[in-house]
Structure formats: C-alpha cells, structure tokens
Amino acid sequence: MDDIVRQALAKWPNVPSCTGWLMLDRRGNWRMRDEVAQASGSAGTPIRHEALLGFINRNYEADERGQWFFQNGPQRVYVELAYTPWVVRLSANEDGALALRDQGGCTFEPAAVFVDEDGGILFADRSEPARIAVLHDHDLDIFSDHAALAGDDSLSGDFHWNAQVTLPLQSVRRAEVAARFGFVASPAAQV
Known part of the structure; x- marks a missing residue:
C-alpha cells in the first residue's frame, strides 16, 4: 500500500466504503462504473490512465471476508469481479x-x-x-x-x-x- 494512502487512512479513519463503482473484467481491465452502468448492469468504461492503473494495482487487497478492494486514500472501494481477483x-x-x-x-x-x-x-x-x-x-x-x-x-x-x-x-x-x-x-x- 502506498505511504500516501496509509497517511490518509490515519488522518480520516472512518470514511465510508463504496461498492459498485469499480470492476475488474474478465480480461484484466479496470472499469469505472457510474450510476448508469450500475443500473444497466454493464461493465462500465475501461480506465486507460497509466498512473491511475498503477495506483489501483498497488493498493488492491482483500479484506478478512475475501472481498477485494482498492484503497483510494481513506476510502475503501470494493471491486466487482467479472470472474477471479x-x-x-x-x-x-x-x-x-x-x-x-x-x-x-x-x-x-x-x-x-x-x-x-x-x-x-x-x-x-x-x-x-x-x-x-x-x-x-x-x-x-x-x-x-x-x-x-x-x-x-x-x-x-x-x-x-x-x-x-x-x-x-x-x-x-x-x-x-x-x-x-x-x-x-x-x-x-x-x-
């Protein structure tokens, strides 16, 4: 996990988590899922920004229940998996x-x-x-x-x-x- 993420967690420890906004598709693409994508059940828009992809990959982990998430600063963003983590x-x-x-x-x-x-x-x-x-x-x-x-x-x-x-x-x-x-x-x- 990035140091900047650890610092944000220490500063704001109680930020609510979110779900449904990020997906890992069957081909390993990270996808952003806005409200329209979530409502329609679509995979969402592929993320192409290299720095953001690196940030997601470095801060990708599982919790004690086996739910995978991206720690986005103080906010835990749970990931929808198209198949596997x-x-x-x-x-x-x-x-x-x-x-x-x-x-x-x-x-x-x-x-x-x-x-x-x-x-x-x-x-x-x-x-x-x-x-x-x-x-x-x-x-x-x-x-x-x-x-x-x-x-x-x-x-x-x-x-x-x-x-x-x-x-x-x-x-x-x-x-x-x-x-x-x-x-x-x-x-x-x-x-």
Whole structure:
C-alpha cells in the first residue's frame, strides 16, 4: 500500500466504503462504473490512465471476508469481479520459456491449473492462501501449445510449465471457484 494512502487512512479513519463503482473484467481491465452502468448492469468504461492503473494495482487487497478492494486514500472501494481477483497473461519467449503476469504486471508462479466447464483456464499460485487467476482468453493458443490433452472430451491432461514442471489439468465448476478460493465476486451484496 502506498505511504500516501496509509497517511490518509490515519488522518480520516472512518470514511465510508463504496461498492459498485469499480470492476475488474474478465480480461484484466479496470472499469469505472457510474450510476448508469450500475443500473444497466454493464461493465462500465475501461480506465486507460497509466498512473491511475498503477495506483489501483498497488493498493488492491482483500479484506478478512475475501472481498477485494482498492484503497483510494481513506476510502475503501470494493471491486466487482467479472470472474477471479486476478487475470493473468501467458507469454513465451523465443526459447519457449513461459511467463505469467497478473493485471498489475507482477510475476505469477503457477502451482495448479484448472479448467472450468466453459473451457476457461485458471491458475493457482504458491502463496498461502493461493491466489486464483483466470487466463486472458487471447493467450489460449499459447496455453494449448504447452498442454497435452487427453483424447476424450473431459478436458483432462497436463500443462507443461517451462519443461521442468508438469501440472495436471484439474476440473472446476465456475460457480464453485469463489467459494473454493475464498473470495467474494460481488461485494456490493455483502458490505
């Protein structure tokens, strides 16, 4: 958390939190949701300002109930999650070495790989508790280049992470992801 945010919290400790105004979409874009977007259920307007994106990413955390928020100075802005609290991008360099980075640009080291019923790919990392991230859909080709799927329709198989590690593909139901990994997708209903 930024020092300026800590100072604001100390100066104004009782600022009410807000919900519904910020969303992390399925592709890792932060979106501002005004009253019209909230009322219509739309995702809102993508935030493009680099300094603001950096500020959001540095001050993004979860509370004790698994509700993710952006600490905007003294105000806690709870985040609507389109799927998971993290979205990762997968890349391969010219030597074939793979890298995963989350929406804030930080390295994400996978410990497990999951496939949901819609073919969405999710990675859990090695932290405690494990962070769960959905793979950006533009990176499915890279993923499939490094996965060996079973010959049946079960979406089972293995993912080969940098030649040293083979991670089995595990099935997970999308509706169970939040409870299994301890986060709240829509804190507006919880706060």
